[in-house]
Amino acid sequence: MCESQTKTLIQQHITFYGAGAMAEAVVRGLIARQVVRPQDISMMNRSNVKRLDELQQKYGVQVQHNDDAKMELLKHSPVIVLAMKPKEASAAIKKLAPILSDDQLIISMIAGLTIRTIQSLLGRPQAVARTMPNTSSTIGLGATGLSLSKELTAEQRQTVLTMFEAVGTVTEVEEDKLEILTGISGSGPAYIYYMMEAMMAAGIRGGLTPDQCRELTIQTVLGAARMVQKTGEAPSALRAKVTSPNGATQAALEKLDEGDFFETVISAVHRCAERSREMGAALVEVPSREEY
Incomplete structure (x- = not known):
């Protein structure tokens, strides 16, 4: 050793x-x-x-x-x-x-x-x-x-x-805040992966190869996270910096807003927290089993 x-x-x-x-x-x-x-x-x-x-x-x-x-x-x-x-x-x-x-x-x-x-x-x-x-x-x-x-x-x-x-x-x-934390970080990677799936699918439909879409998406998500971490700026401030009036990014964000993207993500986090509480409550009611 x-x-x-x-x-x-x-x-x-x-x-x-x-x-x-x-x-x-x-x-x-x-x-x-x-x-x-x-x-x-x-x-x-x-x-x-x-x-x-x-x-x-x-x-x-x-x-x-x-x-x-x-x-x-x-x-x-x-x-x-x-x-x-x-x-x-x-x-x-x-x-x-x-x-x-x-x-x-x-x-x-x-x-x-x-x-x-x-x-x-x-x-x-x-x-x-x-x-x-x-x-x-x-x-x-x-x-x-x-x-x-x-x-x-x-x-x-x-x-x-x-x-x-x-x-x-x-x-x-405090323990009563752990469910909402679960909704953010515990299950959060799945939300990001889902977003990445959609970004890669968009690239493939637009004619890029799967490998190109994967590389571009990974680096984009990684870079965005590091920008928030390294600069200390709020995501909203960084978003504003890359969103020119009447530009392509603004057009894309407006499309997300049509689907109420911001509130949908918030609802997803809260539903995750709610489901966590539901599962916990159900455990109290589960009868004892001897098979474990």
């Missing part, structure tokens, strides 16, 4: 209870930035052995297939990240309840699942960090919102911050 691999920022074992796309994004980011050694990360899911084997081969993490081994690992892991599908969360958390100790940290990445609901399902005031990362964490450019329960120690809080700061930016908010 090379020397750099021994100097990780987090020395504790982290268990990802769920192994979907978001869990993989965070794990890949943590390993790539040497925050945690691969052997100090375990991943498990309900029954998809092929998926776990794939993750083990790609990242060198530990995986568990046997139910008894899973529970033993969860019992002793200092940090447990809830990353299963929302519909599986209630049963999985209830199954954790009898095996947890007071000093274990629960980190949830499940949309809509409140700290209060998690503690209620556990039947105890466990230390819980509720997070909402996005998939850009994979390349260290994630944007993560988080809220922390009062039970976290200073060390546990630092563990959460270190995990997610290593894969992007972190914004700590």
Whole structure:
């Protein structure tokens, strides 16, 4: 093992209870930035052995297939990240309840699942960090919102911050603001990808090659984001600078306004937040299942 691999920022074992796309994004980011050694990360899911084997081969993490081994690992892991599908969360958390100790940290990445609901399902005031990362964490450019329960120690809080700061930016908010944050940054990459799809489709219809459209669109979106970041100017100010009266850009923006583009985006963000709350409320009503 090379020397750099021994100097990780987090020395504790982290268990990802769920192994979907978001869990993989965070794990890949943590390993790539040497925050945690691969052997100090375990991943498990309900029954998809092929998926776990794939993750083990790609990242060198530990995986568990046997139910008894899973529970033993969860019992002793200092940090447990809830990353299963929302519909599986209630049963999985209830199954954790009898095996947890007071000093274990629960980190949830499940949309809509409140700290209060998690503690209620556990039947105890466990230390819980509720997070909402996005998939850009994979390349260290994630944007993560988080809220922390009062039970976290200073060390546990630092563990959460270190995990997610290593894969992007972190914004700590009051929990009642986490849904709207989800609508902006948690699901936000999908809105941008959708816009990029449309831009590339327009270019292809106009006669450009797919490769040309892809390159131009990527660089345009990347450049626009960096301009906002580097100049510190408001997007509205930068937009005004490139919009000449009666010019081509103004004509394009007027076309977007015909479809109420601005308000549609706002509505999309708020609908995302609303749906997140709906999913969280539904979790409270889900009966316990024993199959996880």
